[in-house]
Amino acid sequence: MNIFSATLLATSLTAGFASAQSIQSLKTPERPLVLQARGSFFVGGEIVEQSRVELGGRAPADRVTVNQMYVEYMIPEGAKKTPLVMVHGASLSGKSYDTTPDGRMGWFEYFVRQAHPVYVVDQVGRGRSGFNQAALNRAIAGETPREQSPKPYRFGDRNGVWTNFRFGPRLGQAFPDSRFPVEAANELAKQSIPDMSEMVPSPSPTHKALADLASDLGGAVLISHSQSGHFPMEAALLNAKGVQAIVALEPGRCRGADYSDEQIALLAKVPTLVMYGDYLSAPTGYTEQTWQDRYNDCATFVKRLSQAGGRAAILSTTELGVRGNSHMLMQDRNSLQLAEHVRSWLDKNVRGNEK
Amino acid sequence: MNIFSATLLATSLTAGFASAQSIQSLKTPERPLVLQARGSFFVGGEIVEQSRVELGGRAPADRVTVNQMYVEYMIPEGAKKTPLVMVHGASLSGKSYDTTPDGRMGWFEYFVRQAHPVYVVDQVGRGRSGFNQAALNRAIAGETPREQSPKPYRFGDRNGVWTNFRFGPRLGQAFPDSRFPVEAANELAKQSIPDMSEMVPSPSPTHKALADLASDLGGAVLISHSQSGHFPMEAALLNAKGVQAIVALEPGRCRGADYSDEQIALLAKVPTLVMYGDYLSAPTGYTEQTWQDRYNDCATFVKRLSQAGGRAAILSTTELGVRGNSHMLMQDRNSLQLAEHVRSWLDKNVRGNEK
Numbered sequence: 001m002n003i004f005s006a007t008l009l010a011t012s013l014t015a016g017f018a019s020a021q022s023i024q025s026l027k028t029p030e031r032p033l034v035l036q037a038r039g040s041f042f043v044g045g046e047i048v049e050q051s052r053v054e055l056g057g058r059a060p061a062d063r064v065t066v067n068q069m070y071v072e073y074m075i076p077e078g079a080k081k082t083p084l085v086m087v088h089g090a091s092l093s094g095k096s097y098d099t100t101p102d103g104r105m106g107w108f109e110y111f112v113r114q115a116h117p118v119y120v121v122d123q124v125g126r127g128r129s130g131f132n133q134a135a136l137n138r139a140i141a142g143e144t145p146r147e148q149s150p151k152p153y154r155f156g157d158r159n160g161v162w163t164n165f166r167f168g169p170r171l172g173q174a175f176p177d178s179r180f181p182v183e184a185a186n187e188l189a190k191q192s193i194p195d196m197s198e199m200v201p202s203p204s205p206t207h208k209a210l211a212d213l214a215s216d217l218g219g220a221v222l223i224s225h226s227q228s229g230h231f232p233m234e235a236a237l238l239n240a241k242g243v244q245a246i247v248a249l250e251p252g253r254c255r256g257a258d259y260s261d262e263q264i265a266l267l268a269k270v271p272t273l274v275m276y277g278d279y280l281s282a283p284t285g286y287t288e289q290t291w292q293d294r295y296n297d298c299a300t301f302v303k304r305l306s307q308a309g310g311r312a313a314i315l316s317t318t319e320l321g322v323r324g325n326s327h328m329l330m331q332d333r334n335s336l337q338l339a340e341h342v343r344s345w346l347d348k349n350v351r352g353n354e355k
Numbered sequence: 356m357n358i359f360s361a362t363l364l365a366t367s368l369t370a371g372f373a374s375a376q377s378i379q380s381l382k383t384p385e386r387p388l389v390l391q392a393r394g395s396f397f398v399g400g401e402i403v404e405q406s407r408v409e410l411g412g413r414a415p416a417d418r419v420t421v422n423q424m425y426v427e428y429m430i431p432e433g434a435k436k437t438p439l440v441m442v443h444g445a446s447l448s449g450k451s452y453d454t455t456p457d458g459r460m461g462w463f464e465y466f467v468r469q470a471h472p473v474y475v476v477d478q479v480g481r482g483r484s485g486f487n488q489a490a491l492n493r494a495i496a497g498e499t500p501r502e503q504s505p506k507p508y509r510f511g512d513r514n515g516v517w518t519n520f521r522f523g524p525r526l527g528q529a530f531p532d533s534r535f536p537v538e539a540a541n542e543l544a545k546q547s548i549p550d551m552s553e554m555v556p557s558p559s560p561t562h563k564a565l566a567d568l569a570s571d572l573g574g575a576v577l578i579s580h581s582q583s584g585h586f587p588m589e590a591a592l593l594n595a596k597g598v599q600a601i602v603a604l605e606p607g608r609c610r611g612a613d614y615s616d617e618q619i620a621l622l623a624k625v626p627t628l629v630m631y632g633d634y635l636s637a638p639t640g641y642t643e644q645t646w647q648d649r650y651n652d653c654a655t656f657v658k659r660l661s662q663a664g665g666r667a668a669i670l671s672t673t674e675l676g677v678r679g680n681s682h683m684l685m686q687d688r689n690s691l692q693l694a695e696h697v698r699s700w701l702d703k704n705v706r707g708n709e710k
Contacts, residue, residue, distance in 0.1 A: 023572075033389070033392075039460070040450055045541075060511075062511020063513060064510075064512065098395045098427075128449075131549060133507040146496070152411055152488040153488075154405075156419055157417060157419065186400075186420065190397040193483065217378075
């Protein structure tokens with residue numbers, strides 16, 4: 001832990017914030033944030049022609065760009081460590097890594113304050129990256145069978161989030177030592193948006209966009225969460241040049257048994273950290289598969305990397321001596337303690353990361 | 356014009372940026388940006404129950420939140436002027452106000468550097484605000500007639516953007532004095548995302564969210580663009596308490612003849628600036644209505660405000676002695692010159708805005 005986490009705990013309300021709960025809860029750090037640069041841009045994208053129907057019926061056939069990846073970034077003033085690229089999970093956006101549901105500093109800003117340039121993306125098909133609406137509009141117009149239409153899907157609060165994200169055994173009831181700020185669960189619900197993954201080509205263009213971004217940055221650590229858990233591995237297999245390390249937070253899968261020995265040999269060159277929270281065996285309320293099953297898949301992956309000579313580790317946060325961490329490691333009350341664990345691992349395992 | 360626009364013109368490339376065109380073009384200002392606080396949150400939102408079909412078919416009926424408005428913000432260190440809230444137009448997101456397609460500083464950061472706390476939103480139904488997918492999924496499942504389904508729509512490059520945004524007479528051909536960085540038009544195309552307005556209740560919950568945000572901030576200037584042109588007026592009519600001024604950039608409509616005399620009397624208490632670019636009479640390629648028609652609607656509105664004793668103004672940027680400004684005033688090459696015009700107007704017309 002360092003001064004900033006202490007600063008965060010001794011927060012004050014920003015003047016002018018009044019009645020709305022979510023605004024009132026926004027914390028102002030004691031020290032200003034000094035940035036050399038910040039902004040946003042896109043990686044990738046394809047120019048395609050679409051029909052009037054595909055465009056939604058308001059204008060003639062025309063040209064549009066699809067499958068681009070939105071990136072927002074902050075570069076700290078002064079000496080810099082390795083850039084970090086952060087990718088969110090299903091039915092969420094890059095907002096996952098920003099201000100927490102209860103108004104604390106997110107990992108985006110925290111790591112910038114620790115001298116890392118940080119790039120937060122919206123996956124292709126989500127948030128400000130947009131999605132390709134063409135197949136959806138063809139189905140609505142009856143040009144293709146309804147049954148073939150891609151569908152937007154969402155996690156609900158009861159089964160998609162509360163139990164599946166392991167806040168507690170049922171909606172409104174938290175595990176006694178839960179680290180998620182459950183009083184702000186309704187604020188997390190606002191971060192949940194329709195997931196358009198069924199409209200995204202397979203494999204997701206986000207894989208290549210991440211590889212290209214890491215390469216263009218001259219090297220970066222790829223940090224994934226949940227549904228995007230294996231995206232950094234897929235990115236490294238496309239082009240390992242820029243992928244300096246992988247940090248997978250609560251990955252939905254690591255494809256432990258899927259990769260060939262040749263692929264594992266390549267991935268073993270990339271230092272890899274996999275982190276899970278607590279209560280891995282609790283029923284998810286969403287799928288038969290528990291998070292323990294997902295952990296086991298990743299443990300297989302890590303073991304194969306290690307056997308191939310790689311620097312790879314997997315842990316549950318209970319091994320750090322804390323109980324009750326949820327699926328949302330970057331939003332839990334001890335999120336900065338977990339950030340510090342990642343930071344310390346990066347300092348030990350990423351070449352050139354030391355200050 | 357001030358030091359920052361000069362700084363922007365004398366840009367340097369950030370070290371580490373390499374092959375991707377969009378990354379290479381990102382400019383690094385000469386002076387660091389010093390923030391007291393930054394982050395993101397949501398305003399509004401409704402908790403609703405949805406069926407398995409409405410949720411996209413992957414999980415049982417559950418509770419979700421819809422119609423919330425995403426807000427990202429930066430608060431400068433030091434003395435502060437009035438907060439600004441920026442709302443984007445159709446088929447776009449809050450990205451409109453960030454880094455320009457050719458990599459220059461956007462209005463979001465520029466106004467923060469001029470001492471304004473700035474809040475950039477994604478309209479309800481767009482970007483990180485998400486949208487309510489229920490009616491779409493009911494139609495795909497055949498529960499409601501296809502014809503009744505809301506549809507996502509997009510602007511195409513030829514008719515939706517190039518001619519309609521008045522870059523030039525046809526795709527790839529710019530007006531000789533065009534101020535839009537047309538060489539980066541493909542980067543603007545990446546900012547274009549499906550517009551889910553047909554899935555948003557009418558009137559848009561964004562109106563109330565803007566009024567609530569302005570009120571919670573203890574007063575703010577609402578800045579709108581294009582399709583959101585009249586949103587600040589609708590917000591003020593719901594609750595004028597926090598709306599200190601309105602700046603409407605290239606509004607799609609001002610509802611000049613629609614408002615009652617009582618409504619005009621209320622709106623006349625809010626200083627209002629309406630700004631349009633050049634080539635207002637050019638064919639849009641998209642609608643019969645030209646931008647001159649839209650200007651005329653707003654001129655009627657401004658005249659009614661003035662007659663009711665309001666401080667209201669409308670101008671085309673040609674009146675500032677510049678030719679060639681497009682629909683994307685905040686992205687044109689002289690975007691900071693236009694920002695300075697807005698800033699100077701705010702200093703003269705908003706109580707408490709002077710430093």
